[in-house]
Amino acid sequence: MVVTGNVWWKYRFGDYVVKAVGREHSEFDRKTDVTTLRRDFEVSAPTGATAKIKRERKNFWGIEYPDVTFGDILLDGVLESAWGWSLIDDDPDPILLKYVVSSTITLADAPGETWQLELEELPKPKGAWLGSQFEWGYGTLTNGERMLELVLHGDAPSSEEECLQVSRTWDLHQSEQCNVWIAEIKEDGELLAWHGNYGCNQHKFGADYCFRVGLDESTKLLLLAMFASMIE
Numbered sequence: 001m002v003v004t005g006n007v008w009w010k011y012r013f014g015d016y017v018v019k020a021v022g023r024e025h026s027e028f029d030r031k032t033d034v035t036t037l038r039r040d041f042e043v044s045a046p047t048g049a050t051a052k053i054k055r056e057r058k059n060f061w062g063i064e065y066p067d068v069t070f071g072d073i074l075l076d077g078v079l080e081s082a083w084g085w086s087l088i089d090d091d092p093d094p095i096l097l098k099y100v101v102s103s104t105i106t107l108a109d110a111p112g113e114t115w116q117l118e119l120e121e122l123p124k125p126k127g128a129w130l131g132s133q134f135e136w137g138y139g140t141l142t143n144g145e146r147m148l149e150l151v152l153h154g155d156a157p158s159s160e161e162e163c164l165q166v167s168r169t170w171d172l173h174q175s176e177q178c179n180v181w182i183a184e185i186k187e188d189g190e191l192l193a194w195h196g197n198y199g200c201n202q203h204k205f206g207a208d209y210c211f212r213v214g215l216d217e218s219t220k221l222l223l224l225a226m227f228a229s230m231i232e
Helices: 070-083 160-169 172-177 217-228
Strands: 002-006 009-013 016-029 034-044 050-064 093-107 110-121 135-142 147-154 181-187 190-196 209-211
Touching: 016 217, 034 217, 050 217, 093 217, 110 147, 110 217, 135 217, 147 217, 181 217, 190 217, 209 217
Parallel strands: none
Antiparallel strands: 002 016, 009 016, 016 034, 034 050, 050 093, 093 110, 110 135, 135 147, 147 181, 181 190, 190 209
């Protein structure tokens, strides 16, 4: 199955704008259970400088069969014999195993320089809110000389035991503190930018994009293009 069509939408990263441009191409390979989506993006700075992104994302699918016991099967057989209908749905459900992103990023003020992003991300694990420091995504961005690293991980300040206690009290604010995630971009171990479900001051919740103080505009464009490649 192949689908091609025009795409146009945009949203803001603070004073910067990210938009999808041109046409997108989507196809599903039934033999390998892989969905491929190709799309172009553009990040624009307030000064008019731009970064262009050509991205290919592959979703790898599997199937999950219903989790039933032998007793469930026996009971369902009795009900089906007596009433003619079944309680068990024996159709397998599709599940996302992982997705892999490959992006080529170019800055308008450096057209001869290209950056290549390779990113692999797993579905967020069940129980992620339990205060663990789980890691579910990792990627690199390089131009052949420099290399940046992108890591997606949990960042809850509370332990799993504390979060289990919170789950019993139905405290909404404390529950939020148990479901913190963050995407970090580093170079040589130095944190350059981060994005998560809390604000830049790490106290106010909100999906902000945050930068180390003193970064130049070209670097910010590059980092935002790296984050934009994660978009569904």
